[in-house]
Amino acid sequence: MPGSLEPLDIGVHIPYHFRCPISLELMCDPVTVCTGQTYDRSSIESWVGTGNTTCPVTRVPLSDFTLIPNHTLRRLIQEWCVANRSFGVERIPTPKQPAEPNLVRTLLSQASSGSAPFSLRVSALRRLRGLARDSDKNRSVIAALNAREILLSVVFADVVSQPSELNLESIAILSMFTLSEPECLYVASDPDRVCYLVNLLFHSSIDVRVNSAAVIENVVAGIRSPEFRTQISCSDGVFEGIVGILSYPVAYNRALKVGIKALFALCLVKQHRHKAVAAGAVEALIDRLAEFEKCDAERALATVELLCRFPSGCAAFASHALTVPLL
Structure with missing residues (x-):
């Protein structure tokens, strides 16, 4: 990353005013705080996120935590990067700006309005999904505006009819967030809502199935x-x-x-592990074990261990042709 390059490594001096006063590295996304000082966005967000309420340089209390993008400085830094390309400096990309709360509020209002045209509601949800996918910061902005509760009401407004694009877009967004316990209880306490999510596990689209599994695991x-x-x-x-x-x-x-997170969460309920075995969970986990990332492989083995506490689970594990080669 450009911000991690040291002067001695690239043979060129980084101008002082291009460096973040906190990290002392080249700024990739310069923003200005209410005191007039400019910092790299990630650095000042970390500073404030750890409980600091003063400007790092001036030590003046921050009366307003709004971060204003310094586009002029960012363009100067980009021009400097291009001019020093021969020294190994890479041009910093133009950062995506965080979602505006007012825009998110408008989109949520459109998506939840029963009187709005169906196409407008779907369009609003698609824009929300795009924003949520872009960054953690955007997800924080969206979550702070009561989005999860609104999306849950959209998803489960009608659990009898076939799921519409409106429902599927809402579930796609919900799958990116962690639900609070009251929100989880809202889903879990109604068998029709649970059944609705389970039915989506058999949807023709693998993306819909994965989104539903993510919400189930979350709950x-x-x-x-x-x-x-x-x-x-x-x-x-x-x-x-x-x-x-x-x-x-x-x-x-x-x-x-x-899939493995959802299966592990469900298998923590001892009474129904035999259902997982009967569904072919042991075989599926062994088949996919080599494809899992390390943490997921560990979770898969922990799930297999839970299932092997049943005779049927042990039998499925012992009879699989890949058990010995993989382990």
Whole structure:
């Protein structure tokens, strides 16, 4: 990264005013605070995020935490990078600006308005999904505006009819957030809502299936009530749906990651582990073990260990042709 290059490494001196006063590195996204001082966005956000309330340079209290992009300085830094390309300096990219709260508020209002045209609501949700996908900062802005509660109401407004584009877009956004316990209980306490999510595990689109699995995992992991965890894990088809994601022929990294997290969360409920075994969970995990990233492989093995506490799980594990070669 350009910001990590030291002067001695590249044979050129980085101008003092191009360096962040906090990190002392080349700024990639310069922003100005209310005191008039400019910092790299990531550095000042970390400074404020750890509880500091003063300007690092002037020590004056920050009366306003708004960060204003310094476009002029950023363009000067980019020009300097280009001029010093021969010394190994890479041009800093133009950063995407965080979502404006007013824009997010408008999009949420449009998406949740029952009187708005269907196409407008879907369009608003797509824009929200794009913003949420862009950065953690955007997700923080969206979450701060009561988005999760609004999206849950959109998703479960009608759990009888076939899911519409409106529902699927809302679930796609929800899958990027961690739900609070009251929000998890809102889902888990209603069998129709749980059934709705489970049915989506068999949707024709693998993306829809993965998004639904992510929400299910979120709900199971976010509730402390053993009763509700048990209700979800005993839902007809839930294990088959999750195993189906893990067994999907062209499963991409997110599908595998979400699938194993959801399966592990469900298998923590002892009473229904036999359902996971019957759904082919052991075989699916062994088949995919070599494709998991390290942390997911560890979770997969922990899940297999839980399932092997049942005779049927042990039998499935012992009879798989890849068990010995992989382990």
